[in-house]
Amino acid sequence: MWKAVGIDAWLAARKTSLEDARGTVTGIIGRVKNEGDAALIDLAKKYCTLEHVAVTDEERESAYDEVDAQVVEALIEAHARIERFHERQRPRDLWFEEMEPGVVLGMKSTGLNRVGLYVPGGRAAYPSSALMCAVPAKVAGVKEICACSPPPIKPLTLVALDIAGVTEIYQAGGAQAVAAMALGTESIRPVQKIVGPGNIYVTLAKMMLREHAEIDFPAGPSEIGIIADSTAHPKVVAADVLAQAEHDPNAACILITTDPTLPAKVGKEIEKMVAEAPRKEIIVEALKNSGYTVVKDIDEAIAASDVVAPEHLSIQVADPLMVVTKVQNAGAIFVGRYSAVACGDYAVGTNHCLPTAGYSKMYSGLDVAHFCKTASVEIIDRDGLEAIGDIVETIAEAEGLYAHSQSVKVRRAL
Numbered sequence: 157m158w159k160a161v162g163i164d165a166w167l168a169a170r171k172t173s174l175e176d177a178r179g180t181v182t183g184i185i186g187r188v189k190n191e192g193d194a195a196l197i198d199l200a201k202k203y204c205t206l207e208h209v210a211v212t213d214e215e216r217e218s219a220y221d222e223v224d225a226q227v228v229e230a231l232i233e234a235h236a237r238i239e240r241f242h243e244r245q246r247p248r249d250l251w252f253e254e255m256e257p258g259v260v261l262g263m264k265s266t267g268l269n270r271v272g273l274y275v276p277g278g279r280a281a282y283p284s285s286a287l288m289c290a291v292p293a294k295v296a297g298v299k300e301i302c303a304c305s306p307p308p309i310k311p312l313t314l315v316a317l318d319i320a321g322v323t324e325i326y327q328a329g330g331a332q333a334v335a336a337m338a339l340g341t342e343s344i345r346p347v348q349k350i351v352g353p354g355n356i357y358v359t360l361a362k363m364m365l366r367e368h369a370e371i372d373f374p375a376g377p378s379e380i381g382i383i384a385d386s387t388a389h390p391k392v393v394a395a396d397v398l399a400q401a402e403h404d405p406n407a408a409c410i411l412i413t414t415d416p417t418l419p420a421k422v423g424k425e426i427e428k429m430v431a432e433a434p435r436k437e438i439i440v441e442a443l444k445n446s447g448y449t450v451v452k453d454i455d456e457a458i459a460a461s462d463v464v465a466p467e468h469l470s471i472q473v474a475d476p477l478m479v480v481t482k483v484q485n486a487g488a489i490f491v492g493r494y495s496a497v498a499c500g501d502y503a504v505g506t507n508h509c510l511p512t513a514g515y516s517k518m519y520s521g522l523d524v525a526h527f528c529k530t531a532s533v534e535i536i537d538r539d540g541l542e543a544i545g546d547i548v549e550t551i552a553e554a555e556g557l558y559a560h561s562q563s564v565k566v567r568r569a570l
């Protein structure tokens with residue numbers, strides 16, 4: 157079960173698992189395009205009978221009756237910590253700086269108007285993902301925040317979405333929910349951007365519908381990469397492996413270690429923990445996508461990890477901060493023995509919606525900037541125009557764009 161794996165093979169398998177969903181997702185997108193709400197209701201039949209896809213205010217309120225008060229309290233605590241961290245990311249609404257006499261430049265930042273959140277809810281309830289997606293949208297000042305989660309929507313998810321203040325909630329899951337938010341149906345108006353994690357169907361649908369709605373990034377089945385040396389605690393490494401493996405049969409974990417004796421020790425711990433795990437069947441499947449690789453030193457471990465570009469990187473070595481400074485590709489980096497990835501999953505305050513399948517090479521995890529756009533602002537007076545006028549005219553004429561040059565000349569002649 158716990159075996160040696162090659163770095164390139166591990167990464168290639170992450171991409172292949174997404175591709176496996178293409179045929180199914182293409183069919184689902186076509187149905188939503190042609191049938192609208194009827195497709196959402198029909199595809200939901202496998203899970204429950206739906207009369208309408210929009211969640212009513214009464215349904216939202218009564219969800220609190222079905223959730224333990226202690227859980228509601230924990231969600232409120234987690235929300236506060238997530239908000240505190242994301243508030244730090246709020247961009248300045250408007251700033252200006254004089255670049256040279258007569259030339260003042262600046263940037264104006266605006267929240268998007270309407271976004272869609274995908275909150276997973278297939279093999280587990282994900283109220284934590286509801287908070288992770290909604291909080292940065294709120295901080296950015298997004299006016300209309302619409303959320304979709306699989307039917308029958310879990311009361312826990314409704315409560316979390318309510319705590320976070322989303323404006324619309326729909327019972328729709330999988331690729332059909334993404335298609336509905338991108339293309340629109342009778343009930344769901346199209347959004348400008350879709351964010352949020354999900355399984356291979358959700359993730360591929362986001363990637364395929366990008367011409368209709370921007371997306372955050374592919375945030376598919378969970379992953380962990382662990383860089384460890386002989387100081388790592390095998391139980392801690394094994395526990396972190398299981399904590400990601402239990403999400404999905406398509407989840408995957410990789411241990412990159414400089415200690416050739418560590419994999420066997422970790423393997424033993426994994427075996428013991430799997431035997432007792434409530435989600436054993438999912439974990440066993442995910443472990444088939446997982447394994448370890450032994451490298452000669454920490455620099456080689458960092459290079460291997462940068463190829464993998466894991467969603468979560470856990471660093472279990474004697475000098476973890478040295479690795480933090482050198483490593484390039486990871487969605488989130490957890491440093492040292494006590495930094496459990498699960499803390500980031502729920503409540504430490506950082507965002508758990510992170511790029512998978514090697515995409516942390518080019519995307520950052522979800523943050524406030526994902527919900528903002530910026531415009532540059534240019535204020536030039538007569539002195540400023542004189543200072544740059546010759547340069548503009550020269551380049552415009554070199555490009556053969558004489559009207560551009562003329563638009564400066566007429567001003568200089570005023």
Ligand SMILES: NC(=O)c1ccc[n+]([C@@H]2O[C@H](COP(=O)([O-])OP(=O)(O)OC[C@H]3O[C@@H](n4cnc5c(N)ncnc54)[C@H](O)[C@@H]3O)[C@@H](O)[C@H]2O)c1
Nearest residue numbers: 276277278279306329330353354355377378403404509510
């Ligand atoms: N990368 C991240 O940031 C991050 C964060 C949280 C969770 N996750 C991942 O989110 C995923 C949640 O997955 P989930 O399945 O529990 O919930 P989900 O909501 O993503 O998907 C459930 C829906 O998928 C659709 N579906 C399931 N099987 C299908 C099939 N064979 N054909 C077509 N559609 C199908 C159904 O509509 C179902 O309601 C996990 O993979 C987890 O690891 C990732």
Ligand SMILES: N[C@H](CO)Cc1c[nH]c[nH+]1
Nearest residue numbers: 284285378379467501508
């Ligand atoms: N580990 C997930 C990101 O891959 C996030 C999560 C939500 N709930 C528990 N964990």
Ligand SMILES: [Zn+2]
Nearest residue numbers: 378399400501
């Ligand atoms: Zn998790």
